[in-house]
Amino acid sequence: MSTTETSTGTGADGAAEALSTAPREDGGSTGDAPNLPKLGVTGWLRWFWRQLTSMRVALLLLFLLSLAAIPGSLVPQEGSDPVKVSEFLKNHTSLGPIYTKLGLFHVYSSVWFSAVYILLFISLAGCIIPRSWQFVGQLRSQPPHAPRKLDRMPAYATWRTDAAPEEVLASARETLRARRYRTAPGGDSVAAEKGYLREAGNLIFHIALFGLLIAFAVGTLYKSDGNKLVVTGGGFTNNQTQYDDLRHGAFFEPDNMAPFGFTLNAFHATYEESGPQKGTPRSYAADVTYFGPDGKSHQRTIHVNDPLNVAGNKVYLTSHGYSMVVTVRDGQGNVAYSGPVPFLPLDGNVTSQGVVKVPDAVGKDGKRDQLGFAGLFTPTTVIDPVNGPHSVFPALERPALFITGYHGDLGMDSGLAQNVYTLDTTNKNLKQFTDDKGNPVRKLMVPGDTWTLPNGAGSITFNRIDQWANFEVVHQPGNSLALGSAVCMLLGLAGSLFIQRRRVWVRARRTDDGRTLVELAGLGRSESPKVAEELAVLVSAVHAKAPTAAEEPQESQPDSLSDGDHSDKEQS
Amino acid sequence: MTIAAGVNESLASISNYLVYSAITVYTLAFLAHIAEWTFGSRSRVARTARAVTESAAAPAAPAVRVARRGGGTTVLERPQVVTRDGSEDRGAIDGPGAAGGSEQGDLYGRIAISLTVLAWLLHFGGVVARALSVQRAPWGNMYEFSTTLGLVAVGLYLLLLALGKNVRWVGLFLTTTVLLDLGLAVTVLYADSDQLVPALHSYWLWIHVSCAIICGAAFHLGALATFLYLFRDGYEVRQAQGRVGRLDSMLERLPAAATLDKFAYRINAAIFPLWTFTIIAGSIWAESAWGRYWGWDPTETWSFITWVAYACYLHARATAGWKGRKAAYLCLIAFGCFLFNYYCVNIFIVGKHSYAGL
Numbered sequence: 001m002s003t004t005e006t007s008t009g010t011g012a013d014g015a016a017e018a019l020s021t022a023p024r025e026d027g028g029s030t031g032d033a034p035n036l037p038k039l040g041v042t043g044w045l046r047w048f049w050r051q052l053t054s055m056r057v058a059l060l061l062l063f064l065l066s067l068a069a070i071p072g073s074l075v076p077q078e079g080s081d082p083v084k085v086s087e088f089l090k091n092h093t094s095l096g097p098i099y100t101k102l103g104l105f106h107v108y109s110s111v112w113f114s115a116v117y118i119l120l121f122i123s124l125a126g127c128i129i130p131r132s133w134q135f136v137g138q139l140r141s142q143p144p145h146a147p148r149k150l151d152r153m154p155a156y157a158t159w160r161t162d163a164a165p166e167e168v169l170a171s172a173r174e175t176l177r178a179r180r181y182r183t184a185p186g187g188d189s190v191a192a193e194k195g196y197l198r199e200a201g202n203l204i205f206h207i208a209l210f211g212l213l214i215a216f217a218v219g220t221l222y223k224s225d226g227n228k229l230v231v232t233g234g235g236f237t238n239n240q241t242q243y244d245d246l247r248h249g250a251f252f253e254p255d256n257m258a259p260f261g262f263t264l265n266a267f268h269a270t271y272e273e274s275g276p277q278k279g280t281p282r283s284y285a286a287d288v289t290y291f292g293p294d295g296k297s298h299q300r301t302i303h304v305n306d307p308l309n310v311a312g313n314k315v316y317l318t319s320h321g322y323s324m325v326v327t328v329r330d331g332q333g334n335v336a337y338s339g340p341v342p343f344l345p346l347d348g349n350v351t352s353q354g355v356v357k358v359p360d361a362v363g364k365d366g367k368r369d370q371l372g373f374a375g376l377f378t379p380t381t382v383i384d385p386v387n388g389p390h391s392v393f394p395a396l397e398r399p400a401l402f403i404t405g406y407h408g409d410l411g412m413d414s415g416l417a418q419n420v421y422t423l424d425t426t427n428k429n430l431k432q433f434t435d436d437k438g439n440p441v442r443k444l445m446v447p448g449d450t451w452t453l454p455n456g457a458g459s460i461t462f463n464r465i466d467q468w469a470n471f472e473v474v475h476q477p478g479n480s481l482a483l484g485s486a487v488c489m490l491l492g493l494a495g496s497l498f499i500q501r502r503r504v505w506v507r508a509r510r511t512d513d514g515r516t517l518v519e520l521a522g523l524g525r526s527e528s529p530k531v532a533e534e535l536a537v538l539v540s541a542v543h544a545k546a547p548t549a550a551e552e553p554q555e556s557q558p559d560s561l562s563d564g565d566h567s568d569k570e571q572s
Numbered sequence: 573m574t575i576a577a578g579v580n581e582s583l584a585s586i587s588n589y590l591v592y593s594a595i596t597v598y599t600l601a602f603l604a605h606i607a608e609w610t611f612g613s614r615s616r617v618a619r620t621a622r623a624v625t626e627s628a629a630a631p632a633a634p635a636v637r638v639a640r641r642g643g644g645t646t647v648l649e650r651p652q653v654v655t656r657d658g659s660e661d662r663g664a665i666d667g668p669g670a671a672g673g674s675e676q677g678d679l680y681g682r683i684a685i686s687l688t689v690l691a692w693l694l695h696f697g698g699v700v701a702r703a704l705s706v707q708r709a710p711w712g713n714m715y716e717f718s719t720t721l722g723l724v725a726v727g728l729y730l731l732l733l734a735l736g737k738n739v740r741w742v743g744l745f746l747t748t749t750v751l752l753d754l755g756l757a758v759t760v761l762y763a764d765s766d767q768l769v770p771a772l773h774s775y776w777l778w779i780h781v782s783c784a785i786i787c788g789a790a791f792h793l794g795a796l797a798t799f800l801y802l803f804r805d806g807y808e809v810r811q812a813q814g815r816v817g818r819l820d821s822m823l824e825r826l827p828a829a830a831t832l833d834k835f836a837y838r839i840n841a842a843i844f845p846l847w848t849f850t851i852i853a854g855s856i857w858a859e860s861a862w863g864r865y866w867g868w869d870p871t872e873t874w875s876f877i878t879w880v881a882y883a884c885y886l887h888a889r890a891t892a893g894w895k896g897r898k899a900a901y902l903c904l905i906a907f908g909c910f911l912f913n914y915y916c917v918n919i920f921i922v923g924k925h926s927y928a929g930l
């Protein structure tokens with residue numbers, strides 16, 4: 001460095017301070033006396049508060065937050081994958097209970113994770129509030145007066161001119177104003193400051209973090225999220241009882257569910273027809289007619305990435321499959337069941353499984369004889385001698401239904417909830433239909449086929465194949481607050497990182513030889529060469545109005561270097 | 573929704589040829605860089621040149637020349653802006669670069685850069701051909717993501733070079749990591765050209781993933797500079813104590829620790845808002861695809877961790893007592909989180925994000 005004094009950091013001078021509202025750290029390079037806590041409860045509390053809201057603790061808490069988030073990505077989580085959690089508990093009998101106690105299966109709602117972020121947000125509040133006041137104070141007051149020794153500032157320029165000091169100052173102030181600096185006159189100098197948006201951006205960013213937290217909390221507490229399987233032609237109305245399953249937050253109120261509904265008119269799927277990824281789904285589309293709270297109905301097609309938005313709810317298309325439309329007649333020849341039966345896919349080629357339960361069937365003898373069928377459906381059928389029938393393509397190219405039948409008691413009166421997709425074949429009162437030799441009868445059916453059951457027990461007709469689609473209905477308030485906060489965060493961050501807050505001072509003083517000594521100095525807070533570049537522009541503007549006095553005795557010029565790339569290297 | 577377009581097989585194989593050629597040329601560039609460093613360290617000239625640079629840089633009072641007004645006969649003294657560095661650096665000066673002033677080394681360095689440009693063009697062709705072969709953005713699986721990330725990283729480096737920034741020192745290290753990246757891509761991560769599953773059909777794929785790639789590439793450069801900073805910082809400490817280390821002949825040719833640190837900081841700080849945006853864009857996409865904007869899916873969790881780690885780094889830079897090495901470690905940890913997210917989470921931890929084809 002060519003300047004002789006050793007640099008003690010830009011904060012050394014009184015006027016240079018408060019270029020930011022960042023809390024000052026004890027023991028920092030500014031060399032303040034450390035603030036030792038005074039004894040006494042309030043003293044300690046104040047000390048604790050100051051620690052909590054210091055940057056160093058904020059740093060520590062941030063670091064802890066990222067550490068605390070890790071286990072949740074490695075251990076299965078209750079919220080996203082309960083099946084894996086129970087698997088884990090089964091496989092790790094000793095670790096499992098410990099993990100449970102530590103809350104490792106619900107990390108993001110565990111006590112310790114909450115503790116870290118709550119402390120962080122308290123620290124944040126304790127940081128933002130004083131900083132905001134301080135910033136308001138800075139906005140209302142004038143830029144601080146020029147420090148005594150301008151040549152100690154990170155960027156400095158000086159020359160002598162014949163123009164009067166008042167003229168120089170007036171023109172400097174004008175120049176600075178034209179460049180949207182806030183200026184304040186002060187005796188033989190002008191003080192100017194610019195880039196308040198940096199501080200504003202920083203505060204907005206940190207405040208927006210609160211917005212995000214609130215949005216997140218509201219979303220979690222009021223959320224409802226349920227599934228509904230709808231067969232083509234079938235419908236759904238938004239009512240707790242209509243859902244196949246419904247999860248919700250603590251403050252969810254079933255009475256406040258928005259009134260809307262829809263009917264599934266048709267479902268379309270396309271698949272990769274050839275190549276190594278043959279059978280990979282390429283597009284899904286569900287055509288629906290829906291009505292909102294106003295009762296008017298509309299047409300819409302729901303795609304995978306494109307949910308239906310109605311009455312503050314979103315309806316997502318999550319999966320699909322085939323349903324078998326069957327007609328079952330009982331031993332009396334009456335239609336005991338007729339309609340679509342959804343089958344659940346087992347693999348990517350939609351080999352599907354399902355059951356038909358006919359509780360109201362009456363036998364030949366007029367006594368109750370319930371009927372049940374278990375089926376395996378393959379949309380593009382291949383019968384493999386080893387693996388049996390399976391599907392090789394998800395679309396309906398060679399559909400077939402393999403079905404076995406049971407009669408007797410389906411066990412539906414036992415009071416226990418039954419899965420509609422499985423038959424309880426362990427039930428002794430449920431007998432399988434067998435052939436003459438006593439082997440179970442398995443029937444291959446294609447649409448249009450009718451299977452007449454043995455012993456006049458009735459018949460089942462496979463009318464046609466329909467599709468079903470599963471919809472996830474999500475109601476999560478607070479999304480727009482979250483998005484708004486995120487946008488504010490982004491804008492604030494950009495302001496905070498890309499805008500430089502800086503001060504410029506211009507001093508013009510008459511010297512003994514009757515000339516005017518002009519000094520310009522610039523100070524920025526962050527790491528950027530811009531301050532020097534900007535000062536150079538200002539210097540040239542002021543210099544144009546107050547040129548260097550012509551017959552000035554030449555001063556020795558040790559540094560004959562020109563140019564900006566050096567300031568690029570040296571300036572921080 | 574778009575009906576699947578076919579895959580143009582010949583373009584797909586052209587793409588593969590181009591990527592392999594790029595790897596070959598990057599390897600040559602890597603070797604040329606090695607030659608550059610080797611000649612640089614052998615060179616006696618290096619030391620002299622260093623002394624020269626040192627004395628040239630010594631009057632560290634750079635001046636900003638102010639345009640002279642008018643064409644008067646009197647010679648006007650031009651006011652100059654004198655700058656002073658407020659930061660606590662040791663006043664160490666930047667090294668002369670890999671070639672260390674040796675002419676031969678410099679020649680190899682230039683060859684290396686030319687080869688890097690050529691390799692980059694091939695690489696670019698490879699990525700474009702891949703994109704054309706499937707008529708979508710070339711980042712639908714990990715193979716494509718890796719190749720595009722390498723492309724952007726080298727592209728950023730070449731852009732900085734073209735802008736006249738002093739970044740030649742990173743050449744050797746960057747070609748090394750890009751070769752690693754591409755090597756992994758064509759062996760472990762390779763997936764044939766293909767269409768996307770419906771869940772990836774969205775313009776958010778363009779936005780979210782392209783931002784993630786740019787961020788990854790920039791963080792990569794920042795991490796390389798930080799990594800070198802740690803070595804160079806050690807060297808400067810040793811110099812101050814009059815000790816000598818094994819790598820010193822190499823380290824003395826790197827830019828000063830303060831320069832490396834500043835370079836890393838600027839890149840990381842400039843890209844952090846984009847990383848924030850990447851996560852926000854991802855949440856918006858998740859909201860429209862899966863019904864929630866945030867679900868603590870492993871990939872989401874790790875991008876959050878990465879984000880917090882970079883926020884930590886930025887805080888550290890603003891906190892007295894945490895600048896320098898401590899902040900550098902945070903930067904490397906943060907980039908480590910990015911890498912972990914990309915390789916480990918995608919491959920070993922099953923979440924909703926598992927890419928098609930791997």
Ligand code: HEM
Pocket residue numbers: 020021022023052053054055058062120121123124125127128202206209493496497880882883886887890
């Ligand atoms: C909730 C977690 C937090 C996050 C994610 C966060 C994030 C960030 C980021 C990314 C920056 C860089 C922007 C810039 O340099 O201007 C920053 C700056 C800053 N943060 Fe935070 N922050 C958090 C909490 C806090 C807390 C608790 C405090 C108070 C102790 C704080 C005080 C500051 C200050 C003073 C700056 C400005 C530093 C400067 O002026 O260079 N932050 N924060």
